[in-house]
Amino acid sequence: MKYYIIAGEASGDLHGANLMRALLKQDPQAQIRFWGGDAMAQVGGQPVKHIRDLAIMGFVEVVRNLRTVNANLQLCKNDILQFQPDAIIYIDYPGFNLRIAHFARQHGFLNIHYISPQLWAWKKGRLRSMRKDLDCLCYILPFEQDFYARNHFPQAVYVGHPLLDAVEQYKSHQSSANLSHSSSRPLIALLPGSRKQELKRSLPPMLYVAKRHPEYDFVIAGMTLLGDQFYQPFIQSLPNVSVVYDQTYPLLSSAYAALVCSGTATLETALFNVPQVVCYRANAVSAAIARVLIAGRIKYISLPNLITDSPVVVELIQQDFTPQRLEQEFLLIAQNSDRRNSILEGYSNLHKILGNAGASDRTATQIINLIRNK
Secondary structure, three states: OEEEEEEOOHHHHHHHHHHHHHHHHHOOOOEEEEEEOHHHHHHOOEEEEEHHHOOOOOHHHHHHOHHHHHHHHHHHHHHHHHHOOOEEEEEOOHHHHHHHHHHHHHOOOOEEEEOOOOOOOOOOOHHHHHHHHOOEEEEOOOOHHHHHHHOOOOOEEEOOOHHHHHHHHHHHOHHHOOOOOOOOOOEEEEEOOOOHHHHHHHHHHHHHHHHHOOOOEEEEEEOOOOOHHHHHHHHOOOOOEEEEEOOHHHHHHHOOEEEEEOOHHHHHHHHOOOOEEEEEOOOHHHHHHHHHHHOOOOOOOOHHHHHHOOOOOEEEEHHHOOHHHHHHHHHHHHHOHHHHHHHHHHHHHHHHHHOOOOHHHHHHHHHHHHHHHO
């Protein structure tokens, strides 16, 4: 069978790669064409567009890059019509993917959305079009079950969280993938994000902390697609800071604590049981729009807190995300045993709520059954 997969971000590339493995395991003759990154390319298939050309976030940034977005949309539509897949799988990235899904529905393609948009937080108005355009919505957060039941979305299916698959897969091969760290100083992981916009906002306050605390080694989880030319200007005068590329899991497996930009990385850090401080700062205009859209709907933005519905980790958002406040919270997770133990207890509850791995296999089974029953 023929599968067309669209992932537009680093996390989608990771989950897309695991889904591709699961599809190929159940359908060895699968033909896969995809939008994604290096992880998906390593599995196989035919790449169309790399995520480095797609990572645009924020309301203002999207408007500035509207010509590029529209060109990518047209390229995708034409490519789908030429490939004629049995199913199109959309991995998160809703601003782009839901527009393609509407087009695909008009042309009779089977539409599966994997990893639900955060409709419970904002843009609930998308529900109506998604009910019409999607044959199946595979969601990954346990609390979303109640949301989709209340909003009469019968084609929504809970498959579990794919990060459990990714972390389990890494740990099963961990002996050959440990991060080299010869220093006796504790290692602090810096996960500042995967997009240039968020990196430029989150990395300087993290490096302020590193500069003031030479008793620790700080290691940035870097991305090869950005390269040394992006990271080195930030760290050239900081001898206790280094960058490793595309080694987030080896880094987390060795880390004593972490400073993390809000996103998928907050859950990854929790699954490795690393105490963390979560931080995030958006463009001022984008942040103002977001505050209006999510007013009164959610209490937290980090996945550990959202999933457990409790303040497992501290979140420093917008005006609270200052270098001084970040340093204060860092010292607590690095030096205060009560704070560290409290976070680890929260992580234990998180593990219980998430349950077992297997999301990729369950999603692949769902997709293949839908194609066969069409």
